[in-house]
Amino acid sequence: MAITRRPTLADVATAAGVSRASVSNAFNRPERLSATRRSEIMAIADSLGYAGPDPAAAGLRRGRTRAIGVIIPERLNYAFSDPAGVLILDGLAEALATANSGLLLLAGDGTGGGPTPELVSSAAVDAFVSYCAARDDPVVDVLRRRRLPMVFIDEAPLPGTFAVDLDEETGSRALAEHLVALGHRNVGIITLECRPDGGSGPLSPERRASISYSVTKRRLDSVLDVLAAAGIEADNVPVYESPHNMPAEGAAAAAWLLAQTPRPTAIVCQSDQLAVGALDAARAAGLSVPRDVSVAGFDDIDAATRCNPALTTVRQPLRERGRLAGEMLIQALDGKRPRRVRLSTELVVRDSTGPAPPTGSPAQAHKEVRPRRNSSR
Numbered sequence: 525m526a527i528t529r530r531p532t533l534a535d536v537a538t539a540a541g542v543s544r545a546s547v548s549n550a551f552n553r554p555e556r557l558s559a560t561r562r563s564e565i566m567a568i569a570d571s572l573g574y575a576g577p578d579p580a581a582a583g584l585r586r587g588r589t590r591a592i593g594v595i596i597p598e599r600l601n602y603a604f605s606d607p608a609g610v611l612i613l614d615g616l617a618e619a620l621a622t623a624n625s626g627l628l629l630l631a632g633d634g635t636g637g638g639p640t641p642e643l644v645s646s647a648a649v650d651a652f653v654s655y656c657a658a659r660d661d662p663v664v665d666v667l668r669r670r671r672l673p674m675v676f677i678d679e680a681p682l683p684g685t686f687a688v689d690l691d692e693e694t695g696s697r698a699l700a701e702h703l704v705a706l707g708h709r710n711v712g713i714i715t716l717e718c719r720p721d722g723g724s725g726p727l728s729p730e731r732r733a734s735i736s737y738s739v740t741k742r743r744l745d746s747v748l749d750v751l752a753a754a755g756i757e758a759d760n761v762p763v764y765e766s767p768h769n770m771p772a773e774g775a776a777a778a779a780w781l782l783a784q785t786p787r788p789t790a791i792v793c794q795s796d797q798l799a800v801g802a803l804d805a806a807r808a809a810g811l812s813v814p815r816d817v818s819v820a821g822f823d824d825i826d827a828a829t830r831c832n833p834a835l836t837t838v839r840q841p842l843r844e845r846g847r848l849a850g851e852m853l854i855q856a857l858d859g860k861r862p863r864r865v866r867l868s869t870e871l872v873v874r875d876s877t878g879p880a881p882p883t884g885s886p887a888q889a890h891k892e893v894r895p896r897r898n899s900s901r
Contacts, residue, residue: 611842619850637720673856695838695869696746707880712781712788774801796821814878833875
């Protein structure tokens, strides 16, 4: 029997002289057939090039695809190079394994923002997990229209949804208070992405007023509030936005900060990845950490203890966030009422922060550092 089109279950049934139900059982419920009959059907299916029932169609018939869409605001290669994100995905996958569900990763193209609305709209999934969604990302409207169960990791831009949030404010304030107590008054800040547009460089007041990533805004505002209480106006605090959470971006941002006058005696980074890059930039500028400049991060990934000096940072329960998101998603699929949890953070003081150098000391003398990027907006 020659078949020039894609073979179907009905073709196999005709060639084997059995019902379509028997072919379906051969693939999905082999215990309902004798071993001999199943072997005959499978041999004919193989000869016709029939691989089995379409999983997507079967999922639609069941009303479940057993796939969970995970929206990531970066390209996949960035997502897998971010230790914090990997730990969150690990916890998510661990929880969803108990529900026999897999993850469909929906990522951006690296130009800013997450996956396209078309990709999210057409994804054959039972539910969504959104990691660090910007409030004005067009994907948020798609999620609202699809009306599927969903969990947001970080502050949720949609009401009435599950969310695993983090106390960004307390951790960021504790870090800033630690630096102020050490005598630092010239503080520079390296932020994560502010808007899903791929922008980067020194942060203008207009750009700061339009931040749409909740994590970036809450961490930045908390640090600036502490500095303001110490008499340091926000307009006098140099801030550099990094487009990607990578050490190289942190190094470029720190090079620009260290070229400013007066040069910061402390650099607050919104992630450990950025802080690792800032340490590299300080060394490249011939500065000692923390004698000449203190550097601090956020996350407490493994690299925070391996770098030299060990990094002062804000610890967050990364794997726990993913695990809780997975458990919430299972509850959402079971029709439970939405709930939100807010996890705590903890300041971890290590060797990368120390007292501010005395005013007028050689350590505070300005050294010209050639920045790798100095774009303005």
